[in-house]
Amino acid sequence: MSQTTMSTKILSRSFIFSIGRQWCQIRNGSTNMEKVIVASKEPFCENLTKGTRYSWCTCGLSHKQPFCDGSHEGSGMRPHRMKAEETCEVFFCGCKQTKTPPYCDGSHMSDDVQACVIGSSLS
Numbered sequence: 018m019s020q021t022t023m024s025t026k027i028l029s030r031s032f033i034f035s036i037g038r039q040w041c042q043i044r045n046g047s048t049n050m051e052k053v054i055v056a057s058k059e060p061f062c063e064n065l066t067k068g069t070r071y072s073w074c075t076c077g078l079s080h081k082q083p084f085c086d087g088s089h090e091g092s093g094m095r096p097h098r099m100k101a102e103e104t105c106e107v108f109f110c111g112c113k114q115t116k117t118p119p120y121c122d123g124s125h126m127s128d129d130v131q132a133c134v135i136g137s138s139l140s
């Protein structure tokens with residue numbers, strides 16, 4: 018399967034989970050598009066457990082992607098906290114450019130993200 022085909026398939030599943038189902042409660046978060054680091058050019062597929070709280074990394078600096086490891090300290094950014102309301106598989110944004118945090122919205126397919134070096138911000 019080609020990279021593009023696989024990404025399209027992942028994107029489609031992401032929309033099913035992030036738009037078609039209301040399964041999580043978003044509690045807070047922040048996005049500063051000028052400082053964020055592209056952690057991945059594809060989303061992260063994760064299995065969540067009902068009732069468990071998660072902190073999605075918004076800054077892109079975490080070494081435990083897609084989750085926060087505290088590396089944001091001093092950046093003025095903070096993680097996007099949420100609680101899973103059901104056990105399910107989701108696709109978290111890895112490029113940190115999504116308009117529907119913390120879920121993939123396909124922004125990783127943009128020319129800017131695909132041209133970016135992983136670990137750097139968009140120019």
Ligand code: FES
Pocket residue numbers: 073074075076077078079084085086087088089090094095096097
């Ligand atoms: S938000 Fe990125 S490490 Fe915490």
